[in-house]
Amino acid sequence: MVKAVIGDETQLTSAEDRLSQSGLTSQVGLVIGKLSSKLDRGFIFDLVPTPPNDAGEPACSLLETTKDDNKRKGFKSKSQPAVDSSSLNIDSDWVAEHARQVSRMLVGGMKVIGVYVWVSDNAFKNSTITLFQLLQTVKGVAEAAPVTETDWDERLLIHICYSPRRWTCRNCVLSSNITSSSIRPCDFKMGRVLSSLQAFRCTYNFKLRLPVTHESASNAQTLGSILRHVISVHAKELRDAKAMIDGHLVVGEELCTTDGTHEVELLLPFTKKSLVEASSQKDVAGVLVFGGSVCSYAYSNSKEPVMQAVADIKDDIIRSLQSRLDIICDEADEDPDPIDNDGKDSRVEKLPEKPVPRLVLNSLRRTCLLSFPRRVFVPWLAGTFICDYLQPSETVGVLKEHCVELMSMEAPTDPSTYLQPEVEAPSLITESFWDVAVPNHFAPVSSLEKSRQVDMSVESSRQSNQPFNFNVFAAVCFLLFAILVGFVLARQK
Numbered sequence: 001m002v003k004a005v006i007g008d009e010t011q012l013t014s015a016e017d018r019l020s021q022s023g024l025t026s027q028v029g030l031v032i033g034k035l036s037s038k039l040d041r042g043f044i045f046d047l048v049p050t051p052p053n054d055a056g057e058p059a060c061s062l063l064e065t066t067k068d069d070n071k072r073k074g075f076k077s078k079s080q081p082a083v084d085s086s087s088l089n090i091d092s093d094w095v096a097e098h099a100r101q102v103s104r105m106l107v108g109g110m111k112v113i114g115v116y117v118w119v120s121d122n123a124f125k126n127s128t129i130t131l132f133q134l135l136q137t138v139k140g141v142a143e144a145a146p147v148t149e150t151d152w153d154e155r156l157l158i159h160i161c162y163s164p165r166r167w168t169c170r171n172c173v174l175s176s177n178i179t180s181s182s183i184r185p186c187d188f189k190m191g192r193v194l195s196s197l198q199a200f201r202c203t204y205n206f207k208l209r210l211p212v213t214h215e216s217a218s219n220a221q222t223l224g225s226i227l228r229h230v231i232s233v234h235a236k237e238l239r240d241a242k243a244m245i246d247g248h249l250v251v252g253e254e255l256c257t258t259d260g261t262h263e264v265e266l267l268l269p270f271t272k273k274s275l276v277e278a279s280s281q282k283d284v285a286g287v288l289v290f291g292g293s294v295c296s297y298a299y300s301n302s303k304e305p306v307m308q309a310v311a312d313i314k315d316d317i318i319r320s321l322q323s324r325l326d327i328i329c330d331e332a333d334e335d336p337d338p339i340d341n342d343g344k345d346s347r348v349e350k351l352p353e354k355p356v357p358r359l360v361l362n363s364l365r366r367t368c369l370l371s372f373p374r375r376v377f378v379p380w381l382a383g384t385f386i387c388d389y390l391q392p393s394e395t396v397g398v399l400k401e402h403c404v405e406l407m408s409m410e411a412p413t414d415p416s417t418y419l420q421p422e423v424e425a426p427s428l429i430t431e432s433f434w435d436v437a438v439p440n441h442f443a444p445v446s447s448l449e450k451s452r453q454v455d456m457s458v459e460s461s462r463q464s465n466q467p468f469n470f471n472v473f474a475a476v477c478f479l480l481f482a483i484l485v486g487f488v489l490a491r492q493k
Helices: 009-022 067-073 092-104 128-144 223-239 306-334 396-407 433-437 461-492
Strands: 004-008 027-036 041-049 060-065 085-090 111-118 154-162 165-173 183-185 187-191 197-213 242-245 262-267 284-301 368-371 374-379 385-390 427-430 455-459
Touching (some): 027 092, 041 111, 092 111, 092 128, 111 128, 165 187, 197 223, 284 306, 284 374, 385 396
Antiparallel strands (some): 027 041, 027 111, 154 165, 242 262
C-alpha cells in the first residue's frame, strides 16, 4: 500500500511551468516513477504528455455540457452550476497505447505508475463520468504497462489544477469493478528523488534449450509463440538466481552505501545439461536453442535494500527480451503478405524479417535468419538512462524521433553520448524442422553455433544417438579383434 508519494521537485516544477505557459486547458499524460513495496512509498521521476493520435487529435479535451445534459445521462452532482460547464473527455485507448510503447523504453526500477491530468477543478469534478473515464484510463495504462510479473493492484492519479493552482495525488486500487471508492487520497510532496538514485548494471549471458516434441510440433505453433513461452519459463528460473554486486554476494536486506555504477552478476543454480533428458528419445523431434547476451540497467532509491535492485535487474532482463520479441511480432502483424515456405530447392534462404515470427514450426523447409533489435541506452534525467531498440536497418536518427514523440524530450545530437554495449545486432536462427525430423535431411548443428549474440535454432534429437552408434561400432570392432586373436592362437597350437 502506497501511503506517501514524493515527486522530483526539479522535474515537476519544470512540468508545471511548461503546462502553465502552454495555454492548454487540458492535458493527459503518464507518470514515470517507481512504487516501492519495501518503503510503502511512491517516487515520481517525471511527467510525460501523451502525444496527439494518428488523426492529429489531442488525447483529451474539454466538452461543453449543461445541467440538463447531465440529468438526461443520469449523473448527479452535489452542486451543479446553473450555467454551462466543461467536462473532461479522454481517449483512454490512445493513452494506454502510449503507456505500452513508453514502458519499452524504461529500464529497471522505472515504470509507468499512473496518469496525470492538467485541468481546472470545476472540470475535474463536473460529473461522475469524468471520474469513471479517469479510472478506466488508469486501469488501461496498468494493463498495457504492468509493473511486474506479479503486478501491483495500485496506480497513481495526479491532478494538476490551474484554477486554483495545486497538486492532488490519489491512489487508485484496480479491481474488476471500478467505483468511486477505488480512489484514496495519499500524501504528496516534492523533494530530491532523481539525485538520490543508485545505478546498477548487469551483462547477462544465457543459453536456453527447450525440447520440441512431435506432439507440440503437430499443434502448428509459431516461432513467436514458442519463443514467448521460453522467455516466460526462464523468467521463473531467473527469480531464483543469486546475485553478486561489485564482487560481493548479496545476502539479506543490506543497503548499498557507495556511489557510482554498481556491477551485478547473476548466478543461476545448476540444472541438467539438456532438457531433452526429461523426455523420452522417441517423443523429442528437436531442441529449440535460444541464447545470447542482454545488457541491463536498474535504478534504486538509496533507502531501498540492494535485493530490490537485483529484482529490478532481473525484471529488466525479461522485459527487454519480451520487448524485442514484441517489436518483431508487431511488425510481422503489419505485413499482409502470406508466407510461402514451399516450392524452392535452396537449403538456406534469408527470409524477410517481418513474417519469421509467424512461421509455423512444422511447416519449415529451410533455415531461416532473423536479426533481433539491439538495445541502445539514451541519456535521460540527472545522469540516468532510458533505452530504445534499433533494427539492423535503422540508425540512431530513429532514436531521436522516438524520444521526441514518446518521451517529449530532445535526444542528444552527439552519438558518443549513447551507450551501445550490444555492438553486434542480435540474431534469431531457426533450423528447418523437417531437416531435424527426417533423418535423410539432417543439418549439422555446428553451422548454427555461429550466431552473433541471440540465436534460436533447432537441433536434432538424433545427436543423442551418436554415442550409441559409436558404442555399437566399438563393440563390433572388439568382437572382430577377439575372433582374430582366437584364430591366431588356435593355429599356433
